Amino acid sequence: MHHSRYPLNIFFFLAGFASANWTVRVPAVKEHVGASATELGLVLLCMSLGGLVAMSQGGRLCVRYGTRPIVVVAGLGTFLALPLPTLAPSVPVLGLFLAVYGLMYGFFNIALNSAAVEVEKAAGRPVMSGLHGLYSTGALGGALVGGLAAARLTALSHLAVIAALGVVVALAFARLLLARAEPPAVRTVAQPKRSGLASMGPVVRLLAVVAFCTAFAEYSNNDWAVLHLGDDLGASPTLAAYGYAAYECAIAVTRLTGGKLIKIVGEAGVLVGGSLLATAGILVSAWAAALPGGLLLAFVAYVAVGLGVANLYPIAIARAGALGGPRAVSVVAPMATIGILIERPLVGLLADHLSLPTALSMVALLTVLAAVVGVWTRRELRPRQRAVEAVSVC
Numbered sequence: 112m113h114h115s116r117y118p119l120n121i122f123f124f125l126a127g128f129a130s131a132n133w134t135v136r137v138p139a140v141k142e143h144v145g146a147s148a149t150e151l152g153l154v155l156l157c158m159s160l161g162g163l164v165a166m167s168q169g170g171r172l173c174v175r176y177g178t179r180p181i182v183v184v185a186g187l188g189t190f191l192a193l194p195l196p197t198l199a200p201s202v203p204v205l206g207l208f209l210a211v212y213g214l215m216y217g218f219f220n221i222a223l224n225s226a227a228v229e230v231e232k233a234a235g236r237p238v239m240s241g242l243h244g245l246y247s248t249g250a251l252g253g254a255l256v257g258g259l260a261a262a263r264l265t266a267l268s269h270l271a272v273i274a275a276l277g278v279v280v281a282l283a284f285a286r287l288l289l290a291r292a293e294p295p296a297v298r299t300v301a302q303p304k305r306s307g308l309a310s311m312g313p314v315v316r317l318l319a320v321v322a323f324c325t326a327f328a329e330y331s332n333n334d335w336a337v338l339h340l341g342d343d344l345g346a347s348p349t350l351a352a353y354g355y356a357a358y359e360c361a362i363a364v365t366r367l368t369g370g371k372l373i374k375i376v377g378e379a380g381v382l383v384g385g386s387l388l389a390t391a392g393i394l395v396s397a398w399a400a401a402l403p404g405g406l407l408l409a410f411v412a413y414v415a416v417g418l419g420v421a422n423l424y425p426i427a428i429a430r431a432g433a434l435g436g437p438r439a440v441s442v443v444a445p446m447a448t449i450g451i452l453i454e455r456p457l458v459g460l461l462a463d464h465l466s467l468p469t470a471l472s473m474v475a476l477l478t479v480l481a482a483v484v485g486v487w488t489r490r491e492l493r494p495r496q497r498a499v500e501a502v503s504v505c
Contacts, residue, residue, distance in 0.1 A: 118288035119226055122182055123242045124249035125277055126219055129189055130333075131253025131359060132260075132273045133196070133212070135352040138338045139266040140196050140205065148467065150202050152459020155334055157206035158213035159452045165217025166448065170225070172218070178226040183285045185218035190277030192216075197267040243425075247363030254359050258352030315434055317484045318427040319446040321382070324477035324484075325423035326447035327454045328389060331474045332358055332416055335458060336396075339467055344399060344406050354410050361417025369422040378426050379489035386482035389419030390475045397472035423481060 141151050173181050192212040199205035227242050253273075260269040336358060340351035365372070373381055392415030395402070399409035424447060431443040461470035 118284045119182075119223070119230060120242065120245050121280065121284045122186055122288065123223055123227075123245040124252075125186060125281060126189070126216075126223060127246040127249025127251075128253040128256075129193055129249075129273070129277060130216070131250040131355070132257045132270060133193060134333055135254055135257030135261060135337055135348075135355060136197070136266040136270060137334070138341050138348070138351070139261070140199070141338070143197065143266065144199055144202050144205050146202050146205070148459045148462035149456070150459070151338075152456040152462075154202060154206040154209050155455035155459070156452060158209040158216075159448075159455060161210040161213025161215075162217035162220070163448060163452065165214050165221060166445075169218045169221030173222055173225045178222050178229060179288050181218060181222035182226055183281065183288060185215055185222055186281045187278055188215035189219045190274045190281065193274045193277070194267060194270040197265075197270055244363055244367035247359060247366055251356055251359040251363050254352055254356035258349045258356060261348035261352055312434065314488050315431050315443065317488055318431045318434075319443045321427040321481050321484050322424055322443050323446040323450040324481040325386075325420055325427070326450035328393065328416075328474050328478050328481075329362075329420045329424070330451045330454050331458055331471060332413065332420075334455060335462075335467065335471060336413060339396075339471060340406070340409060343468055344409055346406055350406075354413055357410050358413040358417045361414045362421045365418050365421035366425070369425060372422070373426070378430060379485055381422050382426050382485035383482050383489075385419040385421070385423050386478045386485060387419070389416050389423075390478040390482070392416035392419060393475045393478060394472055397468045397475075400468070419478070 137151070146154065169181070189212070192208075192215045195208035195212060196205055199208050223242075230242075256273070257269070260272075264272070332355075336355050337351045340346040340354045341348065346354065369381075376384070392412045396409050396412035396416060399405040399412060402408055428443055458467075458470045458474075461473065
């Protein structure tokens with residue numbers, strides 16, 4: 112089973128690596144096209160919309176062709192599309208290029224998780240947690256590499272090199288991955304009944320709120336942390352990338368150890384405590400420029416945010432599945448995507464009309480709401496015998 116899993120490990124790592132290298136070059140691309148914060152939020156929304164299209168069609172492609180062929184094709188497409196935004200001559204073209212990148216990355220994401228489900232079923236034990244930990248590890252590696260590249264290479268050169276490297280590695284491991292693929296004809300996919308929040312129990316509806324809030328909070332840091340550190344705290348491109356790397360490191364470590372933490376303090380404890388820790392980190396990181404030792408304090412605050420948010424969505428999605436099965440998961444998971452869709456243009460709009468620190472500090476309202484939900488649902492979020500799966504919003 113180790114032999115069947117390790118090529119998939121590589122592709123999970125690659126997904127996080129690609130995402131983080133793009134993230135650290137967001138300020139450079141913004142400057143290149145002369146985008147305002149509002150315009151940046153809108154073009155990032157285009158990336159999310161591309162991912163949403165992939166979400167609606169990716170499952171069908173996986174059923175028809177098999178998950179692992181889609182992993183390979185979409186992984187290659189993701190890296191080939193990675194340098195496109197750096198070639199955009201204007202904001203509208205940037206939106207188009209990001210939609211293409213988001214589409215390919217969305218297919219990659221769906222196929223990876225579908226393949227992980229197959230591996231987990233064949234193994235007869237939880238493996239999703241480790242795979243998503245590798246995604247976060249890839250994101251950490253991408254942030255570190257991106258930080259080094261930001262001081263030495265243009266955005267185009269940097270992302271072109273990463274694209275070439277990603278294509279080579281993906282092709283090198285494609286054969287091993289495909290060798291373990293099941294024929295599409297033997298796949299059986301349960302189609303959940305159509306349902307909405309109104310048809311779910313109150314706890315599932317509250318968990319959907321947690322998914323929305325925590326995805327919004329997590330991606331507000333993914334999308335704006337590097338820009339905030341550079342523009343508001345005066346960090347160099349390399350140092351700003353390292354701040355983002357510290358955040359990703361905290362998430363990776365916390366997700367890899369999330370099952371043990373939940374066994375110790377319980378799901379409710381992690382949900383409430385993590386939400387409150389993230390709230391404090393969000394507020395301190397947003398206003399660190401006005402505090403003594405601002406840049407160092409911001410780094411510490413971003414670590415706190417990463418530690419806090421890492422396991423909030425995993426708890427929401429895992430408990431929803433335990434309470435309502437696939438129908439509940441199919442309601443809760445899309446709420447995370449909606450949170451990401453709304454976050455990007457909303458934070459950009461608030462940043463232009465107020466300020467980026469003000470916009471980011473308002474995200475703390477959502478993590479407070481997640482903590483309140485944790486208190487309300489503490490009876491349902493009792494410790495379980497089986498470790499909770501640590502899946503992430505990738």
